[in-house]
Each structure stands twice: as structure tokens, then as C-alpha cells.
Amino acid sequence: MMILLYLMFCLWSTSIATNKRISKPNIVLFMADDLGIGDLGCYGNTTLRTPNIDILAKRGIKLTQHIAASPLCTPSRAAFLTGRYPVRSGMASLHHVGVFLFSASSGGLPTEEITFARLLQQEGYTTALIGKWHLGINCHSNDDYCHHPLNHGFNYFYGFPVNNIRDCKPEHGSVFQRGIKMYSPTILQITGLALISLGVLHYLGLLRISHRVLGFFILMAAVLIGILLFFFYNFRYLNCFLMRNYSIIQQPWSYKNLTQRFTEEAKRFIRRNTDAPFLLFLSYPQVHTALFASQLFRGKSKHGLYGDAVEEMDWSIGQILQTLDQLNLSMQTLVYFTSDHGAHVEEISDNGDIHGGSNGIYKGGKATNWEGGIRVPGLLYWPGVLNPDISIDEPTSNMDVFPTIVKLAGAQLPHDRIIDGRDLMPLLQGIAVFSKHEFLFHYCNAYLNAVRWHPRNSKSIWKAFFFTPKFSPEGANGCFESHVCFCHGNFVTYHDPPLLFDLSKDPEEKHPLTPETESDFYEILHTIQQAMSDHTQSLMAVPNQLSLGNIMWKPWLQPCCSSFLKFCYCNHEP
Ligand SMILES: *[C@@H]1O[C@H](CO)[C@@H](O)[C@H](O)[C@H]1NC(C)=O
Numbered sequence: 001m002m003i004l005l006y007l008m009f010c011l012w013s014t015s016i017a018t019n020k021r022i023s024k025p026n027i028v029l030f031m032a033d034d035l036g037i038g039d040l041g042c043y044g045n046t047t048l049r050t051p052n053i054d055i056l057a058k059r060g061i062k063l064t065q066h067i068a069a070s071p072l073c074t075p076s077r078a079a080f081l082t083g084r085y086p087v088r089s090g091m092a093s094l095h096h097v098g099v100f101l102f103s104a105s106s107g108g109l110p111t112e113e114i115t116f117a118r119l120l121q122q123e124g125y126t127t128a129l130i131g132k133w134h135l136g137i138n139c140h141s142n143d144d145y146c147h148h149p150l151n152h153g154f155n156y157f158y159g160f161p162v163n164n165i166r167d168c169k170p171e172h173g174s175v176f177q178r179g180i181k182m183y184s185p186t187i188l189q190i191t192g193l194a195l196i197s198l199g200v201l202h203y204l205g206l207l208r209i210s211h212r213v214l215g216f217f218i219l220m221a222a223v224l225i226g227i228l229l230f231f232f233y234n235f236r237y238l239n240c241f242l243m244r245n246y247s248i249i250q251q252p253w254s255y256k257n258l259t260q261r262f263t264e265e266a267k268r269f270i271r272r273n274t275d276a277p278f279l280l281f282l283s284y285p286q287v288h289t290a291l292f293a294s295q296l297f298r299g300k301s302k303h304g305l306y307g308d309a310v311e312e313m314d315w316s317i318g319q320i321l322q323t324l325d326q327l328n329l330s331m332q333t334l335v336y337f338t339s340d341h342g343a344h345v346e347e348i349s350d351n352g353d354i355h356g357g358s359n360g361i362y363k364g365g366k367a368t369n370w371e372g373g374i375r376v377p378g379l380l381y382w383p384g385v386l387n388p389d390i391s392i393d394e395p396t397s398n399m400d401v402f403p404t405i406v407k408l409a410g411a412q413l414p415h416d417r418i419i420d421g422r423d424l425m426p427l428l429q430g431i432a433v434f435s436k437h438e439f440l441f442h443y444c445n446a447y448l449n450a451v452r453w454h455p456r457n458s459k460s461i462w463k464a465f466f467f468t469p470k471f472s473p474e475g476a477n478g479c480f481e482s483h484v485c486f487c488h489g490n491f492v493t494y495h496d497p498p499l500l501f502d503l504s505k506d507p508e509e510k511h512p513l514t515p516e517t518e519s520d521f522y523e524i525l526h527t528i529q530q531a532m533s534d535h536t537q538s539l540m541a542v543p544n545q546l547s548l549g550n551i552m553w554k555p556w557l558q559p560c561c562s563s564f565l566k567f568c569y570c571n572h573e574p
Contacts, residue, residue, distance in 0.1 A: 462528065
């Protein structure tokens with residue numbers, strides 16, 4: 001009897017001990033921007049040095065089929081923070097532009113959406129976002145901050161509300177020039193055609209316009225062009241600024257020691273919060289163009305400025321891991337590393353340098369749902385709880401972080417909405433063998449592009465594409481002529497029946513299956529169609545946050561740290 005009681009006591013106390021270790025850990029989330037899965041040592045790169053990120057894999061868990069919910073920044077990040085497909089929150093575009101470009105646009109992550117930061121905050125966590133946001137700022141005025149990180153569950157924000165792009169860095173080229181070059185022939189044609197038709201109508205006597213009205217139209221056109229020129233000339237001042245909480249502290253931001261500043265901020269945040277659980281989301285602007293690296297890293301890698309930027313980011317991650325160790329927090333902290341989507345393979349600088357990363361063996365990249373666009377690094381490190389040096393090949397999603405950390409924090413998942421992510425812990429701890437994702441839906445902006453099916457009873461990973469991007473020039477591994485692939489219209493090829501692959505045998509997506517090569521061809525497609533229609537029926541109509549009206553520049557929403565006459569310039573950084 002005594003022995004039995006003793007045994008029961010032992011069981012009870014060990015279960016308390018493990019529970020204690022597992023409940024309310026600190027959470028550190030690293031997210032890189034545009035980093036490819038083939039850029040990291042732990043995923044097979046032999047020439048780029050990423051020793052600190054590799055440590056996460058060696059001492060933790062490496063996911064080899066970790067899938068971003070979207071191949072573009074804004075929707076992927078919206079899905080990451082909410083655990084839901086971007087279409088559910090209206091964060092998926094119906095036209096060509098799939099991300100926010102301006103600080104003065106009205107779209108953003110809707111206030112009704114619940115981020116993991118908010119749920120953790122409600123559980124007593126202190127939460128910080130350091131780095132890039134890219135999910136909107138204001139709705140109606142330039143200081144309502146309806147979409148701002150502090151309005152979405154973060155106690156502290158230090159970083160970029162929008163995005164780092166070439167136009168933010170002098171002499172690093174321009175994204176808009178490319179766009180203007182691409183569309184200006186069309187615009188000129190339309191304007192020319194309009195003028196000619198006006199002339200003809202006038203000549204035929206079908207339309208009488210006085211010279212005054214004509215002059216007015218010409219003046220209006222000139223003013224409009226003037227405003228546009230002013231805007232693009234001052235892009236850096238209007239969109240590339242650094243905020244601390246609600247204040248703009250550097251407009252435009254300076255690239256000088258930027259990584260050091262982000263790293264210091266993160267370290268200070270950790271040191272301030274050693275007594276209570278914290279959530280740190282360190283969202284690096286690397287390795288999106290404009291690329292940058294500080295003196296210590298410039299010219300040091302074997303892969304130009306791109307490699308230097310990766311290696312500096314890796315250094316920064318090492319600093320954070322060291323800080324956790326020094327403060328004895330490693331055993332109570334779950335660390336996660338990922339990239340928002342695949343590398344932007346079309347990124348080549350004006351003088352021909354490769355500014356896009358590597359997606360390893362995978363096809364395509366950013367903005368496509370080929371594996372190169374969505375298969376991202378996924379590393380989880382938590383000494384004492386997760387076993388070291390384990391590789392998991394099951395399909396997982398970046399949306400899974402939401403339910404995983406919400407549960408670890410002791411919070412309830414929201415009951416009033418669909419959460420698409422699934423708790424990763426059973427898989428990570430080896431309790432479950434199969435992923436809870438039998439199906440994953442791959443969207444290109446708001447268009448359902450492909451479905452992945454991993455049947456429970458088989459090793460196969462089926463992936464069916466309803467359309468694929470038209471690579472240009474033909475035979476290239478990307479859309480080099482338009483710099484980025486698009487999701488609909490003439491930019492894609494539609495497939496009926498869908499293009500089917502088995503990723504377990506053909507991860508490079510080279511050999512589409514046919515009824516001849518795959519005897520279950522039609523049954524597989526039938527199951528996929530069924531899952532797709534169930535999924536589509538679960539979607540609800542919501543306002544589109546990336547509509548043209550919501551992404552356009554609205555001067556009255558322009559955040560500006562000084563008077564407009566001082567050109568929105570200020571610098572409160574050391
Ligand atoms: C390593 O990364 C660099 C930079 O993206 C790339 O050029 C190279 O091909 C990669 N190497 C491998 C083996 O993937």
C-alpha cells in the first residue's frame with residue numbers, strides 16, 4: 001500500500017514538474033523577410049555561413065515541409081499572426097498588387113482580428129514587436145492607429161510600420177520606376193487615344209468644348225502629375241520611417257547600424273522582462289531589398305551584399321540566444337525561426353548583382369505557389385522540452401504557431417471564428433506521427449491556386465494546381481520580365497484537369513502525373529475537389545483590405561513627424 005502511494009506521489013510530482021516547465025514559457029519568434037530555404041546551412045547550404053540559425057536545428061527541431069500561408073509578405077504575416085488563411089481577414093488582393101506599399105493607405109489587419117499577441121497579452125505576457133510590421137497603420141485620420149501593432153496586442157513596438165524596399169535607400173534602384181516603365185506605354189496609349197478621339201469629335205462637331213474647359217483639364221492633369229512626381233520623389237520620407245510605439249523617431253530611417261539597433265532593442269526588452277513571461281516577435285527587414293549590412297559584415301560573405309545581409313541577421317540571432325542563456329531563460333523559452341515566404345529569385349540589382357536568395361531544389365519563388373515560394377525554414381528550439389536534432393517531414397503551416405503558443409500560454413482559442421492553424425506540440429514532442437493538416441490550401445493573393453493533400457494512410461503528398469504562373473522568358477525559373485509573378489489573367493496558365501504532382505517522389509515539381517502514370521488520378525482529384533468545396537463554403541464575405549481604394553496613397557493619412565513644409569524629416573536616434 002505504502003509503495004503504491006509512494007508511486008502515485010512520484011507520478012503526481014513528475015507530472016507537476018513537466019506541467020510547470022511547459023506552461024507559460026517565454027516565446028521568441030524570429031521571422032526573416034524573403035529568405036529562401038536554400039540559404040541556410042541546416043537546410044543544405046554549404047557556402048553561406050549561418051552558424052547561429054543552424055544551432056536551432058542541431059539542438060532543436062527542423063521542419064522540412066513548413067509551408068507559408070501565402071507567398072507574399074502582407075498576407076503571409078496576416079495569416080501568421082491570426083492563424084487564419086489571409087482571405088478570411090480580407091488580407092488577400094484581387095488585383096496585381098498584393099501588399100501594402102504606402103504608409104498613408106487605409107487598409108490593414110482589421111481590428112476585429114485576434115492576433116496571438118493579444119491573447120498572450122491577456123494571459124499576462126508582455127509582448128513586443130521589433131522590426132517589420134507591414135499590416136497597415138491608420139484607417140480614417142493620420143493618428144487613429146487602428147491597424148498599428150499596439151492596437152493588435154503588442155505592448156511595445158520598435159520598427160518599420162511598412163516595408164523596406166529599394167526606394168528607401170538612395171542609389172539602390174526603384175521598384176516604382178520599373179512599374180512606371182511597365183505601365184507607361186499603356187497609360188500613354190490611353191491618353192493619346194483619348195486626346196485623338198476628343199479632337200475628332202470636336203472636328204466633326206459632335207462635341208463642343210470651350211478653350212477654357214480644355215485649359216482646365218490640362219491644368220488638372222499637370223497638377224495631378226505634379227503631385228505624383230512629388231510623391232515618388234519623396235517616397236523615402238513618406239514611407240520609410242522608424243517608429244517607437246506611436247512616435248516616429250527617424251524619418252526617413254537610416255540604415256546605419258540598423259541590425260545592431262534592432263538587436264539592442266530586443267536584448268533590452270528581454271532584460272526588462274526576466275520575471276514575467278514575454279513574447280518577443282523579432283521581424284527582421286533582412287533580406288528584402290534594399291539590402292544592407294554594417295561595416296563588420298560588408299564584403300565578408302561569399303554571396304555579395306545578399307550573403308552579407310544573411311550573415312549579419314544570423315549574428316543578431318546569436319546575440320539573442322546568448323542573452324537568453326546568460327539570463328538563464330533558455331529552458332523556459334520556446335524559440336521559433338522562419339521566413340515569411342520563399343526567396344525572390346527575380347531580384348537582380350541594376351548592375352547585375354544577385355539580390356535574391358536560394359530556394360534550394362525547389363521550383364520558383366516568392367509570389368508563386370511552387371514549393372520555392374511557400375516552403376520555408378521552420379526551426380523550433382526549447383531545451384529540456386523538445387528533443388535535439390530531430391527532423392520532421394510532415395506538412396506544417398506558419399499558421400500553426402498561433403494555436404501552439406496560445407495553448408502554451410494557457411489561453412483559449414477564439415470560438416467565434418475558424419482557426420486554420422493546428423497545435424504543433426504533439427508532433428514536436430513525438431506524441432503524434434501525422435500532421436493534423438490533411439489538406440492545405442495555397443492561395444495566390446485571393447485566388448485559390450493549389451491544394452495539398454497528405455492522406456493519413458499513405459506517404460504521398462499530392463499537390464494539384466488549378467493554374468500556374470507563366471514564367472518569362474520561357475524556360476526561366478521565375479517571371480523575370482515583370483520582376484514578380486502575378487496570380488490571374490494573362491499572367492497564368494489555367495489547368496483543367498488540374499496539374500497533379502506527388503511531392504513525396506517529386507519535390508521539384510518536374511513531372512506532372514497523368515491517368516497513365518497514376519492509376520488513381522481521377523480519385524485523387526475528386527477528393528481534392530471535395531475538400532476544396534468544403535473549404536470554400538467555410539469562407540465568409542469580408543471587406544477587402546487590399547482593394548485599390550484601401551492601398552492607394554491618401555494624403556490625409558500621411559504620418560509625418562514634422563510639419564509638411566519641413567518635408568517630414570526628423571531624427572531622434574543616436
Ligand atoms: C547558398 O546560398 C547562396 C545565396 O543565396 C546561393 O547562391 C547558393 O546557391 C546556395 N548554395 C546551395 C548549395 O544551395
